[in-house]
Amino acid sequence: MRIVMFYHSIVSDWNHGNAHFLRGIATELLARRHEVEVFEPKNGWSYRNLVREEGERAIRRFRRAFPQLKESPYELEGLSLDRTLERADLVIVHEWNDPELVRRIGEHRRRRGNYTLLFHDTHHRSVTDAAAMAAYDLSGFDGVLAYGTPIRDIYLARGWAKRAWVWHEAADVRVFYPRSNRHKEGDVVWIGNWGDDERTDEIREFFIEPVQRLKLKAMVYGVRYPEKALRLLEGAGIRYGGWLPNFEVPRVFSRYRVTLHIPRRPYAESLPGIPTIRPFEALACGIPLISAPWEDRDRLFSAGKDLRFAGDGAETEDILQELLAHPQQAKSLAAHGLACIMEHHTCGRRVDELMAICRELGMNTVTGREWERGN
Template identity: 25%
Template sequence: MKFVIFGLTISSSWGNGHATLWRGLVKALARRGHRVVFFERDVPYYAEHRDFWDIPGGELILYRDWDTVAPEAERQAADADVAMVTSYCPDGVAASALVLGSTAQRTVFYDLDTPVTLARLRTGERPPYLPKEGLGGFDLVLSYTGGAALEELKARLGARVVAPLYGWVDPEVHRPVAAVETYMGDLSYLGTYAADRQETLERLFIEPARRLTRRRFVIGGAQYPDSFPWTPNIYFVRHLPPAEHPAFFCSSTLTLNVTRDAMKRMGWCPSGRLFEAAACGVPIISDAWEGLDAFFEPGREILVARDTDDVTTALSLPRDHLARMARRARERTLIQHTAERRVADLRNALEAAGKKAGGM
C-alpha cells in the first residue's frame, strides 16, 4: 500500500512528540512492504534541529509553502491507497481539501492531539488544522485517544467512522542499554516543558527533590523557562535526540511520566514516553488518569502517584521489586504497544472503515 501523509514533522524531534512516533510507524510499514510519502513544511525551528532525513522505502518531501508543493501533493495523493492528514499539520485545511478531492482509495484524518482539539472546540476556538466543514468527509478518523473522545469526535466534528490508534514504541530504538553517568539519577523525567504539566511536576518531582536532598533528580527536555523552580539536586539535560532516550531512561532508578492536563482530563491517552520507558526496561511511576490500567497494571507493571508521598515511598522500594515490575511492563509493551502492533491496528481500522463505506 502507498500512504501519503501530511503531518507536523517527522524530520525533527525538537519540542514535539509526533516525530518519534512517525519514525517508528513508517519503519514498521516499510518492513511490511508499504511505501510512505510524508509531506512536511520546512520551518526554521525544525530545520535547525533536524535529526532525520530519509524515510525507509519512502520519501520525505520538505516544502516552504503550500502553493509551490500543491501540484506534487496532488500527484502523490492521486494514486495513494491511503491519504492522511494529521493534527497540527501547518497546512491542514488545504491538505484536507486536496485529500478529500483526490482519487486516493482511502482518506484519513489522524488526530494525535485529540484532547487538545476537543478542549479548544469546547471553548469555541477552532484549531487551525481542522477543515471548516469538520471531519465528515473522511472515510476514517483515527484518534490517539480512546474512550469518550471517540463519540465526541463524531458529535462535534461529524466524523463518521472513528477508531483509536494509540501511541507506540520502536523496540529497536528503545531498549535496555548501559547507564550514562551524565544522566544518572534516582528519579528522572523526560519531556518538553508545558505549563499545563507544571502543577503535577511540582507535586511529583520538584517537591520530592526538596524533601530528599541527598537524592539526585534529572530532567531532560526543551523549552524550560528561567523561572523554573530548580533545586540544587535537580540536574537538567537539554533537548535529547531520540537516540539518547534509552540511555537517559536506563540511567535512573525510576522514571516519572506526567500527562498533559487535557490528556489527563480526557483519559485513555497514553503518552509515547510511557511506552518508550517501558521498552527500555525502566521502572515507571505515573500520574493517575482514566484508562491507564488498560495499558499497564498498576502495582504490578507500573506505579501510580497522586501526591508527593507516593513518589518518596516509591523511591524507597527495594531495587529487585522495581526490577520485576519493569520486566513485566517491558514484556507487555513488546506484545501490545509496538509500532508493528499499531500497523496491524491501522490495517484493521482501514478494513473496518472500508466495509462500512461499502467495501475496499
C-alpha cells in the same frame, strides 16, 4: 501499497512528540515493503525551532539515526495534489496541519481519489479548543484515527466525522529497548517539555519536591523551560540537560534507576485514557516507571504491575524510596512493564490495527486496491 502521510514533521521532535510515533509507524510500514512518503511543511514551527536552538547538527543526527526515513517538504501554495497523491492507496493527514490543506485533500478525495483517507488526531484540542477542530472539513475523509476513546467519542457525538477508531500511540521497539549499563549516573530522570503551564504545579509536586526532600541525584531533559523553571530545578539540585533527541532517550534511561510520567492537565482531567507516548517508550526501555494520576480507561496497563501510580507528591516520595531501596522489586516492575509493551503496544501492533481499519473500509491491504467502496 503506496501510503502518503501529511504530518507536521518527521525530522524534528523539538516539542513535537508526534514525531516519535510517526517515525515508528513509517519504519514499520517500510519494513513490510510498503512505499511510504511523508510530507511536512517546509520550515515548519518545530523544525525552525530545532535548527535555531541546536543547529544543522541536529538534522544530521536524525539522518544518521533514521537513514531509511525521508521527508518531502512542501509549500501549500505550490502543492499539486494530483501529482502528490498519484497512485496513493492510503492517505493519512495529521491534525497539526493547515485547515486549508485538510479541505483540499478531502475535496481531491471526493473528486478523483481512489484511495482511503484518514484524519489522525493526537492532541487535546478537541476539548481545549473545540472551535478550531470543528473548523476542519472532514466531509471527504473516510474516518478519524483518535489516540484515545474520549477523542473518538467527541468526533462521533459532535458529527465531525462519520466514523472514528481508537488508535493509541505505541513504542518503536527497534529504537526503544533496554540498554545494558551497570553504571548508574543518578537515581531519577524525567524527560518532558515544560510547555504552556499545562503541568507546572504537577512537575513541582511529583518531581521537584520529592527529589529535593529525598536528596536524590536527578536529571531532566526537555525544552521551553523558562527562567523560573530553571531556578526551581537549580534550587532542588536537579541538573537540566536541555533538548534530547528522542532516539537517544533509551541510552539516557539506562543511566538512571527510575523515571516519572507527568501528564499534561488536559489529558489527566478531561481526556481519561490517554497517557501520551512517554509511558510506552519508558516501559519499552525496561526502566521502572512512576506516574502521576491519569485514568487508564482503555486498560492499557496493569497498575502496580507494569507501573506504579502516585496520587500526590508524598506518595511519589514513598514509592521512590521503596523502588530505590529494593532493586529486585524495581527490576520486577520493569520486566512486567516491558512484557506488556512487547505484547500489546508496539508500532508493529499498531500497524496491524491500521491494516484492520483499512480492511473494514473495503481495502485489500495486500494490493492496496479497494474491493468495493460503499460511499
